[in-house]
Amino acid sequence: MKKFIPLDQEIQTLQLPEKFNFPFYYQPSAISLLAAQKLKAYLSNQQDWKHNFGFDKDDERLAIGKMFGVLVVKSQDGKLGFIAAFSGKLADSNHHTYFVPPVFDMLANDGFFKKEEAVLNDLNRRIESLEKDNEFINKKENLLKFREAAAKKIADGRSKVKAAQKLRKAIRSQKVKELDEVQYEVFMEGQREESLKMQYFQRKLEQELTLQIEALEAEVYPFEQKLSSLKSERKERSQILQDRLFDEYQFLNAKAELKSLKQIFLKELNLPIPAAAGECAAPKLLHYAYANQLTPIAMAEFWWGRSPKSEVRKHGEFYPACRSKCEPILGHMLQGIVVDENPMLSNPAEGKEFRVLYEDEVLMLIDKPAEFLSVPGKNVVDSVQKRISDIHPDAVLVHRLDQSTSGIILVAKTKKAHRQLQAQFIKRTVEKKYIALLDGELDQESGVINLPLRVDLDNRPRQVVCYEYGKPAETRYEVVEKTGGKTRVEFYPITGRTHQLRVHAAHDAGLGLPIVGDDLYGKKADRLCLHAALLAFTHPNSGERMVFEVPPAF
Template identity: 45%
Template sequence: MVLILCPQMKDLETFIQSVFHKLPIPIAETDLPEKFTFPFSYQPHPVALSAVKALQTYLNEQKKWNHDFGDQTDESGEICGKMFGVLVVQNKGKELGYLAAFSGKLAERNYLEGFVGPIYDRLAEDGFFKEKETSIIAINDQIKAIEHDPQYLNLLSEYDTKRDRSNKEMQASLIYKKKAKHIRQLKREAAMQDLSSDRLEDFLQQMSKESQDLHFQHKRKQQAWREVLTAAKERLAFYQKKIDELKEKRKSKSAVLQQQLFDQYQFLNQRKERKGLTTLFKHTKQERPPAGAGDCAAPKLLQHAFLNNLKPVALAEFWWGQSPKLELRRHGYFYPACLGKCKPILTHMLAGMRVDENPAYQEALKTKGLDIIYESVDYLVINKPNGLLSVSGKYVLDSVASRVKAAFPKVTGPMMVHRLDRETSGLMVVAKTLAAYLDFQNQFLNKTIKKEYIAILNGIPEYKSPSIKLPLRPDHHQRPRQMVCYIDGKLAETHWSILEIKAAKARVLLKPITGRTHQLRVHSAHPEGLNIPIEGDELYGLKSDRLKLHAAALTFEDPANGKLMEFHLDPDF
């Protein structure tokens, strides 16, 4: 994506004098978009690019406030990189300009000169949030004071010591009981061979008595320790009760404060209809607003426009600064609004406006039919074109699955053994019988099916290990994006090598050992992977004519006879 260059900002003071900024270059009415930006998937319109360039120039040159965008985290541990947004607007006098906003807070403030403010300023000193937050902080301090009380710590240490001793002694007692039982069994077996019936009966009674004595001895020891630990717990109970009461009080106050905070976030649309966070998220999967909902740049910008009778024309949001550790963000790159936090809000705010169609709803391909590479009685190997879904979606029915059904109407049961992303082209195997489907599923589970991909990266990676191991999980707020997570992520491994370097870009061979969603795309783009996104990757890099990722090789065993089948298909890029 090429940004439109604009003249250097000559007077930085003009930016902070108003939140309505004139565009740096003249724009004719005929050059404006016919519809407003679809915020969840878009290519920035040239008029928005002009505003972005002006804002980025200001960010590079301003000295009014300080925020270190270059470090990973600031002293509070928060991410220093920041999402910014611009909204091109038109006032009643038909004058074009743009508004600027940042997500969350910037330089520890909600308000900065030249930027639109928050929906609600929770940092206001005279606001209810600060006052009630102070009372919750006071409860936290009370809990900490108890938890650091020397007498409480001594009692806690005493209890832990006695509990550990109890566990060790009872474990030793159990081991002794088991050994004694084994010895008694050996003695019984020997006695059965050596003793007369009269002596044997006396001996067995003696063994039974020993068993009972050990059992009751173990029980008495268990009861004694139970009494010791109960007494120690009772001495702790005074403090623990206070801690539990304070935590319950904190929980109650936090819930009330959170709901009161939600009530302050009321969002407008061009019809001047107002809805709050609780209402907007009531029918979503999470049912309650997630943390930070309403504090993103796009809702701030639209709210200011509707409050001030400005007509929204075009929107663009970009990341500025260092990427967070888990998510993939690149300095200066454009990103769509997040689905988890913003979709319910923006759906309401854009109601009644003419908005670009969601690209995901569009039938991407005019060509029909299947490009069949190989066909047997049991399966097909096809070349899936870029832009075609593997299976039909809610809004787009055209897919590999629908085309297979149309071409082979007698095929029943599951067919799709695996999937390729809509944007990825290349080799796929499709089952024509249930037996073949089950066989292929088993091969995938046993990792005997081998796949190789060819991709073009938007640069040349530095030499690293030929194996990338970064665990992945879904980014719940920005589906379908995936993120690296060392806590909840699933193991994902990719082997890679460079095939060719041309025009400052690397053609690479990617071999997925596991098959996680977007694995190759994230492993390419992530700083701990190749640190260079695949060309045309709209989610993790920059959008272009297509995603340069192609499934070029596929190897599996024929379900009918076990013969090794190998297929190779070069990409068209």
């Protein structure tokens, strides 16, 4: 079997995992790391194909990194090995000797997709040609200009009619005083005739202009009808092609059950099917394993090459499977094998307590431990908010910290105090200082990071840098200490976006060094080394400036 790469000799001392790793939150097992090392060695030395990963600084604009995956498997005769896959296509191809094939090869030259793609490309060319046709463009411009000129003439004419009406009314007011009854009636008859005459010529003008517009529209109509017909055909054929693709992408699970993208997303979950669903490494690996009677043992995925400009992806680092595209598919594909429990369903705060730093009749401050929810989550209710509200039913958090971030949280015990304290956050009169430990030594000593952020729609709750739709996010920082390949910094967030400090630290356009223990944007460790160390605000009752500071435990 070409795609099966043996591992027998190298795993004699390794203990195999008892369960398959939960693909959306995991640490690679020793055997997965061994398989990944082999794949990384191949990527570093292979001459089979060429892909611009961004290692060549002269061609960075066209560089694109890629997610790769390894799946450790056991063959029917009991041999251990691994198979490898890449997400999407690689070097403009779906097929390479070292890697498993796609679940469905839409790039096959004799396949329906390529044939229909050629038809759609021809439609695109015809649409583009028609849209650029000089005769069509000139006729549209003439129609537009004439419409604008006609609208002005009509508006001017109507203004003159109204002005004449106003003038006649003023004259009538004067004449009624000067003329007797017979003379006034004769005068009014002349006024009515003048009014009817002006209205007649205005109607005639508008009718003539309408006829001229219709004549110009008739010249444009054949072009627009043809364009509309081509676009309708393109839309219809594209939809039919998309539906057929959704049906062709069919995924096996350990029970030998096949389900298509349409069944998984539309019929069972009532979700829209994301673009490129089924093209990620994880579904490719599992489908190939099931189709070739290989038993999945463990899986790991890593990024290779230059990071996308919007995301935080570090070369060679391991990442979980994406949620929007892969979670529904893998939910089907992992049926029939024993998988680790979803850690996101467990309570991270179990056995932990927060410390009350200060409390009075209207507010309190607490020191939250790391891995402790600020507010109830989708799956876990236990949180700072829940525990406080059990004691003070009206109390509400004025701000939040990430589950993994430790430090000071301000709580309002009354609605009035909450409004007043929240206003201080909105007006940015609250002082905040965070302390973080960065994974690496930072060259600069201080500065300001400006990177707008929005949620990663394909992989919540991750955030991405986005200059089009992102919200402004600004952070000031100062280096405190550099030692042992790490940098201790103080962060002063000017805005308060989700994961702001974590992304600003890890992103190449920020500090380029993830926070130690950041399992989303760096490497997982015992804890995320990020701590809300200082909070200063004005007391809503006394007006006193209050400052609280708690050093980090790391």
